[in-house]
Amino acid sequence: MLNSDSLNNILENKAISRQDIIDIYLNAIEDPRELFSVAQNLRKKIKNNSVTFSKKAFFNIVNLCKDTCSYCTYKAEPVEEKLSLMSKQQISELLKLAKKYRCVEALFVTGEQPEQRYQEARDWLKENGFKSTAEYLIHASELALESGLFPHTNAGNLSFDEMRELKKTNVSMGIMLENVSERLTKKGMPHYLAASKRPKARLEVLENSGKLGIPMTTGILVGIGETAEEIIDSIIAIKQLHQKYGNIQEIILQNFQPKPDTIMRDTPSTDENYFKTIVALSRIIMPEMNIQIPPNLSPKSYQSFLSVGINDWGGISPLTPDFVNPEFSWPEINKVDENSKKAGFELKCRFPIYPEFFSFVSKELRDKMAYIENEEGLVKEEYWR
Numbered sequence: 001m002l003n004s005d006s007l008n009n010i011l012e013n014k015a016i017s018r019q020d021i022i023d024i025y026l027n028a029i030e031d032p033r034e035l036f037s038v039a040q041n042l043r044k045k046i047k048n049n050s051v052t053f054s055k056k057a058f059f060n061i062v063n064l065c066k067d068t069c070s071y072c073t074y075k076a077e078p079v080e081e082k083l084s085l086m087s088k089q090q091i092s093e094l095l096k097l098a099k100k101y102r103c104v105e106a107l108f109v110t111g112e113q114p115e116q117r118y119q120e121a122r123d124w125l126k127e128n129g130f131k132s133t134a135e136y137l138i139h140a141s142e143l144a145l146e147s148g149l150f151p152h153t154n155a156g157n158l159s160f161d162e163m164r165e166l167k168k169t170n171v172s173m174g175i176m177l178e179n180v181s182e183r184l185t186k187k188g189m190p191h192y193l194a195a196s197k198r199p200k201a202r203l204e205v206l207e208n209s210g211k212l213g214i215p216m217t218t219g220i221l222v223g224i225g226e227t228a229e230e231i232i233d234s235i236i237a238i239k240q241l242h243q244k245y246g247n248i249q250e251i252i253l254q255n256f257q258p259k260p261d262t263i264m265r266d267t268p269s270t271d272e273n274y275f276k277t278i279v280a281l282s283r284i285i286m287p288e289m290n291i292q293i294p295p296n297l298s299p300k301s302y303q304s305f306l307s308v309g310i311n312d313w314g315g316i317s318p319l320t321p322d323f324v325n326p327e328f329s330w331p332e333i334n335k336v337d338e339n340s341k342k343a344g345f346e347l348k349c350r351f352p353i354y355p356e357f358f359s360f361v362s363k364e365l366r367d368k369m370a371y372i373e374n375e376e377g378l379v380k381e382e383y384w385r
Contacts (some may be wrong), residue, residue: 001179004022004057004241004365005106006020006021006023006215006230007024007034007035007284008262009036009125009168010038010284010287011038011042012020012043012202013287015299016138016230017192017365018233018236019273021236021281021284021329022228022229022232022234023226024284025232025277025281026353027329028277028280029277031292032273032276032277032280032292035277035281035284035320036280036308037279038280038284039203039281039283039284039308039309040228040280040307040308040309040311041280041285042283042284042287043291043309043310043311046287046288047311049344049346049349050291050311050345050346050347051306051311051312051313051340051345051346051347051348051350052311052312052348052349052350052354052378053312053313053314053315053316053333053336053347053349053350053353054102054104054106054152054314054315054316054350054351055095055102055103055105055107055315055316055317055318055333055349055351055379055384056103056104056106056107056152056211056315056316056320056352057095057097057098057101057105057106057107057149057317057320058085058107058109058315058317058318058320058321058322058323059076059086059091059094059101059106059108059140059320060084060087060109060320060323061074061084061086061107061108061133061137062084062110062111062112062114062121062124062133062314063075063082063083063084063093063110063111063323064077064078064114064117064118064120064121065086065111065114065117065156066109066111066112066113066114066116066117066197067111067193067194067196067197067250068193068194069190069191069193069194069362070189070191070193070259070262070263070264071190071221071259071263071264071267072257072262072324073259073260073261073262073324073325073326074109074111074257074323074324075111077348078118078120084127085120085124086119087128087292088128088143089260091140091143092143094145094320095143095147095149095370096147096318098147098148098253098319099170100331100383101170101318101319102190102318102350102383102385103135103149103311103317103318103319104149104150104351104352104379104383104384105120105149105150105151105152105351105352106140106141106147106149106150106151106152106354107127107152107154107315108137108140108146108151108152108154108155109154109155109323110133110134110137110154110156111157111200111322112156112194112272113133113156113157113158113159113196114133114233116131121133129130129208132162133155134159134162134165134166137153137155137166138165138166138168138169138211141166141169141170142169145169145365145368146372148368150171150173150352150353150365150368150369151169151352152168152171152172152173152175152217152315153166153170153173153174154172154173154174154175154217155264156175157175157196157201157202157204157205157300158173158205158246160211160212161176163205163208163212163312164211164212165349167212167213167214167363168330168362170214170217171215171351171352171353171358171365171369172214172215172249172352172353172362173209173214173215173216173217174217174218175202175205175206175209175216175217175218175219175240176202176252176254177198177199177202177203177206177218177219177220177221177237178191178202178219178220178224178229178233178234178339179191179220179221179224179226179232179234179339180203180230180233180237181199181227181230181233181234182199183230183379184192184197184199184224184230185188185197189206189225190224190225190264196328203237203241205243206218206238206248207241207301207314208327208353209245209247210241210244210245210246211245213228213245213247213360214355214360215247215249215353215354215360215361216247216248216253217248217249217250217251218248218251218252219237219250219251219252219253219254220238220251220252220253220254221254221256221385222253222254222255222256222270222274222275222278223255223256223269223270223275224256224275225267225273228278231278231350232281232285233249233279235251235281235282235285235286236285237264238251238309239285239286239310239335242266242286242289243366244254246355247360248289249289249290249353249354249356249357250289250290250291250292250312250354251282251286251289251290251292251294251341252292252293252294252308252314253275253279253282253291253293253310254293254297255269255270255272255275255297255298256269256270256293257269257270257297257324257327257328259327259329264310271316272298272301275298276304276308277307279293279305279308279309279310280308280309282309284309290311290312290354291309291310291312291354292310292311292312292313292314293305293310293313293314294313294314294322294328295313295314295316295330295331295336296316296322296325296328296330296331297325297328299328299331302331302336302339303339303342303343303384304343306340306343306344307343308343312350313336315352316330316331316332316333316336317330317331318333321357328370329343333347342360344348344375348379349378349379349381349383349384350378350379351378351379352372353374354377355376355378358377362366
């Protein structure tokens with residue numbers, strides 16, 4: 001009975017406790033239908049019948065990284081073939097190509113403070129005329145804006161001052177919280193050799209983004225050995241930050257997929273029913289939040305997640321691979337459009353910032369967006385199709 005009462009309270013916009021959320025989860029393990037139905041009702045009431053995405057080019061600026069995560073295949077060592085150290089010329093060439101492919105977002109991704117660990121990173125920065133990775137990212141963001149693309153930077157635990165500078169050129173930024181569990185940082189756990197993944201460090205970056213008024217994308221990894229309570233606590237932590245600063249623009253829910261060259265290569269993929277339950281739970285914890293799953297990580301079933309509360313597909317590139325999950329190709333945008341329509345939703349292209357967060361960015365950035373913006377604050381259809 002508690003489950004129905006709690007779910008009704010959510011539909012009536014009443015607060016529910018952490019224990020209520022845990023009880024809803026436990027009931028959903030037995031039978032998830034009521035949870036899924038409430039999540040979908042909330043999503044339709046608040047987000048209507050559209051599903052958004054960002055048409056992006058992925059700039060793998062530098063994939064040297066001072067940390068080691070048990071599940072990560074993005075990081076490269078200097079001797080590896082997959083090493084990426086993009087020059088200014090390579091960035092400019094990819095920007096031209098991205099414009100040709102009608103991309104809207106320039107996603108800039110780097111490893112965690114690579115110059116702190118690698119001489120190769122320090123040499124690369126020096127060759128290009130910069131003292132730090134953050135300084136290089138500011139330059140790359142300026143180039144993107146000049147090209148008519150809109151930067152979104154995800155470069156790990158940037159400092160307050162670095163983020164303040166990047167805010168001038170980035171319409172939004174991102175950092176995955178991943179999980180607030182200290183247990184996952186212990187020996188034998190996925191974040192043991194990744195100091196930057198300590199919950200306190202990640203939460204500080206998100207806190208700073210709130211103080212600076214930066215529209216922020218964050219999220220959690222599902223299926224890396226966490227408990228359901230640790231997931232719930234992670235979503236509640238994000239909710240509390242958003243209640244304090246109002247700047248969390250979306251939550252990415254990313255299902256774990258094992259990578260062959262990692263410590264966790266033999267760990268099974270996230271169970272889909274468990275993942276859907278977490279997605280629906282996230283919607284009831286934060287009814288108004290933009291919630292996305294990456295469609296390439298659920299290639300055979302991504303459209304079915306439209307019935308459990310998501311309203312966004314995240315960034316999809318017609319041009320560059322997903323360097324974080326290279327074994328999973330992006331689906332074709334036309335196919336995502338077709339599958340969304342079949343599920344009863346209209347696909348729309350957004351900027352790397354959602355319309356309800358436009359007040360956070362400068363007039364200069366808003367003026368640049370205006371050229372391709374429609375009356376909904378999304379990207380004009382003739383621009384991205």
